[in-house]
Amino acid sequence: GENVEQHPSTLSVQEGDSAVIKCTYSDSASNYFPWYKQELGKRPQLIIDIRSNVGEKKDQRIAVTLNKTAKHFSLHITETQPEDSAVYFCASGGYQKVTFGIGTKLQVIP
Amino acid sequence: GAVVSQHPSRVICKSGTSVKIECRSLDFQATTMFWYRQFPKQSLMLMATSNEGSKATYEQGVEKDKFLINHASLTLSTLTVTSAHPEDSSFYICSASGPTTGELFFGEGSRLTVL
Numbered sequence: 001g002e003n004v005e006q007h008p009s010t011l012s013v014q015e016g017d018s019a020v021i022k023c024t025y026s027d028s029a030s031n032y033f034p035w036y037k038q039e040l041g042k043r044p045q046l047i048i049d050i051r052s053n054v055g056e057k058k059d060q061r062i063a064v065t066l067n068k069t070a071k072h073f074s075l076h077i078t079e080t081q082p083e084d085s086a087v088y089f090c091a092s093g094g095y096q097k098v099t100f101g102i103g104t105k106l107q108v109i110p
Numbered sequence: 111g112a113v114v115s116q117h118p119s120r121v122i123c124k125s126g127t128s129v130k131i132e133c134r135s136l137d138f139q140a141t142t143m144f145w146y147r148q149f150p151k152q153s154l155m156l157m158a159t160s161n162e163g164s165k166a167t168y169e170q171g172v173e174k175d176k177f178l179i180n181h182a183s184l185t186l187s188t189l190t191v192t193s194a195h196p197e198d199s200s201f202y203i204c205s206a207s208g209p210t211t212g213e214l215f216f217g218e219g220s221r222l223t224v225l
Contacts, residue, residue, distance in 0.1 A: 034214070042219075043203065043219055044154070044216050049213070089154065097144070097156070098214070100153045100154045100155075103152070105151075
């Protein structure tokens, strides 16, 4: 089955700085790579996703890059704000069924 | 976006009892729903895929007789934790695929505590 590795597990940045979270996956058949944000005690929320036919996607301060050859994808958050503090999960798989990474706890320090 | 509602949000039960958790898609029909388990500070682990009108598909290591899943309608899937024990205490979350994009929408989650 699919194996997703995510790092770092924790990340602290100063407000205004950029944050980068990286994931690798094992199944070359995977074609859908979403990123979720989960605040403490709440449900995961999709923040951005990318499909295998696209190398990069951007939505305001959030961007995701995908390298299918190397089987890795990354989340980039620019101009971080305190409200960006949360746990971020990458995921990899098919259109509906995905495998999640272990999560990255991002702390943005005001 | 599509709304998925989960109930109850918190449940405390005695060891040996059974607990049912409901997952509803409120404004769309979901032929497939997913059930996850999340331990503190850990990732979401897929337990099973719930298919409307047919048997659920369980992930390796998940006991189907322990975690009963029923998906009797296009808007409701239930997870029953049978004969619950303290080690079953966890955060259980469901998800359903949205009606247009296939994006996964998650329920609020249910925190189960077995005494």
